[in-house]
Amino acid sequence: MRFIIAAPATLALVYRAYSKNSLTPLGILAAALTAIAHAVHPWNLPFVLLVVFFLAGTRATHVKENMKATLTLKATGSTPSGSGEGPRTHVQVFANSLTATILTLLHAYQLHARKQGLIATGSSPDNGTLCFSWKGDLLVIGIIANYACVAADTFSSELGILSKSSPRLITSWNLKKVPRGTNGGVTLVGLGAGLLGSMIIVTTSVLFLPFCTDLDATLLPGGGQSWDVKERQALILGLTVWGLLGSVMDSVLGGLFQRSVKDVRSGKIVEGEGGERVLVASPVVIPGHGNAQKSEQEAVIGAEVKAKLLSGEGKDAVEETGGSAIEEGDHQVDLKKRYDPKNKQRKSSFGDERPSREVVTGWDLLDNNDVNFLMAFGMSFGAMAVAGWYWGVSLWTIVPGGAAI
Incomplete structure (x- = not known):
């Protein structure tokens, strides 16, 4: 040309x-x-x-x-x-x-x-x-x-x-x-x-x-x-x-x-x-529980939830306890408490014991x-x-x- x-x-x-x-x-x-x-x-x-x-x-x-x-x-x-x-x-x-x-x-x-x-x-x-x-x-x-x-x-x-x-x-x-x-x-x-x-x-x-x-x-x-x-x-x-x-x-x-x-x-x-991949929360290993993975209803912590927690918005969901907990930065999170629908401190944006995204x-x-x-x-x-x-x-x-x- x-x-x-x-x-x-x-x-x-x-x-x-x-x-x-x-x-x-x-x-x-x-x-x-x-x-x-x-x-x-x-x-x-x-x-x-x-x-x-x-x-x-x-x-x-x-x-x-x-x-x-x-x-x-x-x-x-x-x-x-x-x-x-x-x-x-x-x-x-x-x-x-x-x-x-x-x-x-x-x-x-x-x-x-x-x-x-x-x-x-x-x-x-x-x-x-x-x-x-x-x-x-x-x-x-x-x-x-x-x-x-x-x-x-x-x-x-x-x-x-x-x-x-x-x-x-x-x-x-x-x-x-x-x-x-x-x-x-x-x-x-x-x-x-x-x-x-x-x-x-x-x-x-x-x-x-x-x-x-x-x-x-x-x-x-x-x-x-x-x-x-x-x-x-x-x-x-x-x-x-x-x-x-x-x-x-x-x-x-x-x-x-x-x-x-x-x-x-x-x-x-x-x-x-x-055109890149869409991220989906995956099961995580619970410290102190070997290689056992949480069930899907308990396991998913999305990027939005994590960001809110680290910024201080999720302090009510943080409790220093054993049991079903994982470490997020300097915090220890009780997963059952976070996703328990009976927990009045749980924010609705966290979802009712289910991930916000799923693969179809x-x-x-x-x-x-x-x-x-x-x-x-x-x-x-x-x-x-x-x-x-x-x-x-x-x-x-x-x-x-x-x-x-």
Whole structure:
């Protein structure tokens, strides 16, 4: 991409993110570095896809954000977030775009090598930009697939939560109903929104892809083929459906490997800041009782309770005694007294012998950013593998020098 276009476009992207508070400071830095990496590519396509994904994703995030803020809770408190998810972090930026960035740089290198090959044979490449051929350039398929999938996932998450019907857990055998915001929960509205997001990316790709013509294809080192109408239609349909499948795969991964935490009092899902894990109180070992653990009703001491105790608000719940007690800083706390409903000194905010949060679905193996990255990575390489199989092209061609393997 030409510097005269890329530079002001990157600055405009950064300014918009800053003015709209769409990204954290580190998120803005990550977005700027990602934009620069995309602008290195001689085609306009990678940079345009990045911009379209950012603008469309941001727009989807702001759709009825005040309403969405009341549907889930922030991990930092039990009140509605008020401003939706909040600015995205650098981790979230890389989770969605790192795979595409790597593929973009690899393809830029491929085009450079192809240009040098043309020059060596005495041909004259058109300003160093070479066309996109049928049965070739698997990396381009991976780049488009990445953004189609992450756009579909973003649209599905941001718009699907507004569905009037309750989401269904995609990983359950009976598709049971789950609270809004549950990882793995899907709705027809969400799937439709995901299809829309994928279509936006694929349509943009078709508009900016330099498809090979009959004349261009003869100039490619090692051959290549031009595109006809049916082949373009197959590309559009295949990548659009693949983007939707990426959204579904994200739901499957989230439902299985990402823990969903529900606030017991409100019944709403608790969302972690920046896509990180939501903390849940775990059983603790009682000093003087070996490795015995307290029952769930006695064991949970949340961060809110601990903070109040250490600040002096929970002095009535502190008693220097033996029995069922644990040490918190310089205090010794009688757990039975703290959680006994008959204890008039117990504050209602402590809960009636139960934790304030509970896990409803998923194993605690990944956070939201891990899921997004794995989905984008897997679906990008999966798209290249399928295209390679369909075209009869080795997947090794994506590696520098791999065409000779």
